[in-house]
Amino acid sequence: MPGGISLSSTALLLYLIGVLAAHSPKENTHSSLKHEKSAFQTQLPLELGEIVIVIQSQSNPVHKKRADDLKESILNQAAKISKKLPTVLFLHEIVSNEGAWTVLPVIPHFADIYASNSSWIFFCEEDTLVTLQKLLETLQRFDKSKNYFLGKALYDEDSTIIHHYAFAENPSIFKYPDFSAGWALSMPLVKRLAEILSKDPPSSDFTIDLKHEIALYIWQKVDGQELTAVPEFCTENPASRKATGCATMFNNTLPVCGTPVKNEDIFVAVKTCKKFHKDRIPVVKQTWEKNAVHLEYYSDYADPTIPTIDLGIPNVERGHCGKTFAILERFLKSKIRHKHWLIIVDDDTLISLPRLQNLLSCYNSNEPVFLGERYGYGLGARGYNYITGGGGMVFSREAVREFIGSKCRCYSNDAPDDMVLGMCASGLGISVTHSPLFHQARPADYSKDYLSHQVPISFHKHWNIDPVKVYYTWLAQDKREDLQKRKYLKEDL
Incomplete structure (x- = not known):
């Protein structure tokens, strides 16, 4: 550890x-x-x-x-x-x-x-x-x-x-x-x-x-x-x-347990589809993409200008379980399988990768770690916990190996991927590890006093907000971002 x-x-x-x-x-x-x-x-x-x-x-x-x-x-x-x-x-x-x-x-x-x-x-x-x-x-x-x-x-x-x-x-x-x-x-x-x-x-x-x-x-x-x-x-x-x-x-500081995980050891998978290539992907590129060394966009359409990768999974309106499991399998079978950590995010997720690197210093990638914001389903009737997808789902390499090595799979391409993974984790005995620093919703959806003692890692959704402003207000911290942050906020005023 x-x-x-x-x-x-x-x-x-x-x-x-x-x-x-x-x-x-x-x-x-x-x-x-x-x-x-x-x-x-x-x-x-x-x-x-x-x-x-x-x-x-x-x-x-x-x-x-x-x-x-x-x-x-x-x-x-x-x-x-x-x-x-x-x-x-x-x-x-x-x-x-x-x-x-x-x-x-x-x-x-x-x-x-x-x-x-x-x-x-x-x-x-x-x-x-x-x-x-x-x-x-x-x-x-x-x-x-x-x-x-x-x-x-x-x-x-x-x-x-x-x-x-x-x-x-x-x-x-x-x-x-x-x-x-x-x-x-x-x-x-x-x-x-x-x-x-x-x-x-x-x-x-x-x-x-x-x-x-x-x-x-x-x-x-x-x-x-x-x-x-x-x-x-x-x-x-x-x-x-x-x-x-x-x-x-x-103690309202970001948990850090040692040397931050190298960004070379984190692989980032962004789930997207053709209809969002022109409005959501530019936000990712304008904000947090620059902090990722290994990042791929997975879509239903191969667009070389981004670029995106077509996994051969047809787009669905919700759930996206088929796409998520295809990403997990690709992570293990391709050249990226040696990376210690996999994070899967939506194309409208805003995330601080430097903060995630610090947080991951507390966890051992050789153990099955499944990390993010925890939700529960049917817990009154012995249901299960799951990591809600919009805030980002973090997997250690060992966790991915156990998920894919099991018989647990999607019952349909549009099944809710985060909930299916929660069922799988429950069956495999993999604990769902909660961090309140990941957020399924926008900053405006949380109490200001609650956020005031956090160092947030992610937020989700572009609805009725300026997502670039949200990123620079809540998540930007790298010194390389300071000039760009000041420039953007000045232009916004």
Whole structure:
């Protein structure tokens, strides 16, 4: 596995950050402060042992290591505070279910196992920095005998496709949690949700944006239960002055674990068709193509001026499974088979290849890695996860070998390629590795606050935007692009 800083040094860094932040004062700006003070005065002090901390972990070794580091940091902090330690769990290990990451299927387990001796379930991501003393003080402000759903509030400025255009008339009225800041459910709410889930599980077949979907389910099923915004749940960088008094923080830099993968080791396949040669391909050439050493355009028509390669697969309106599997087979059988990584993107995907090179330093191409933005299908009925294609699908060479070496194939040329690959991955035991830095939609489809602590790798779709401007605003970072970026944005003004 590529190298990085050691487990112990990472855990120590997290611990020291936590200790320093725990002793920093912060003005409390919560809207219901008087009610919280009253609750604080009447209820018994909250013990660390009453908190169950769930790290929203993944099985990939890189992500498992990050979760291990965070757990060590939390337990080290706890040992300095109390003899009663919190329970720290890894979400992907709680139940044997591909849908465990969607949280709701695990709620009945929490109610059964922890309801009698716990007061809060606190969720956080593997890269969330937790200041345990401050977290304890923050949760103490809320009456643990009542229903509470706590977090850092996000909202949509405009209705968006990834949220199924919910609250179209005024989307900003609905708040949902930023998982990077951590979020919490009181045990009474966990028990209530468990009762509801046993009779009325989520009805949607697709899991697209989990944080919004969980908040919507709670709001719909638990008497309009809304998210309570907690200012101590933060996504500030720990080095920022704004992080003073935060119970949680977030390291908002691009994950890098060693020397970036050489661009010579990445092969880029762009899926296109004749009708998009004149409008979409020029955008690719004007933006990110220059950062690719090995790139080919695959179409239903061989156009030497681009050039494009006709794979012999007829164009279809949707799905494109036949074309995608032909690309996978070509990757293994042609001279490019020695490349370590394959990325398949649509012709309207915008991507930063230099950032991808940095991210891939964290993964081992000799292992079956299938990376991108994770969606879920039919997870309530033991369905499967998949990498949504528009944001880019990244395959290690070993993953491609296992896909093509299996009997898994398209049931039709227009079958949804990303979902078929998800079914294949499930059958082969290849984990779908999620990165929130890949995006199936446009920047305008996401909360500004959510994107503010990201270093995005991709966006998708040219609809109703200037895609070149989007690229230079969100994805350009190479020094060679600086002059072109300034020139383009100046002309745009």
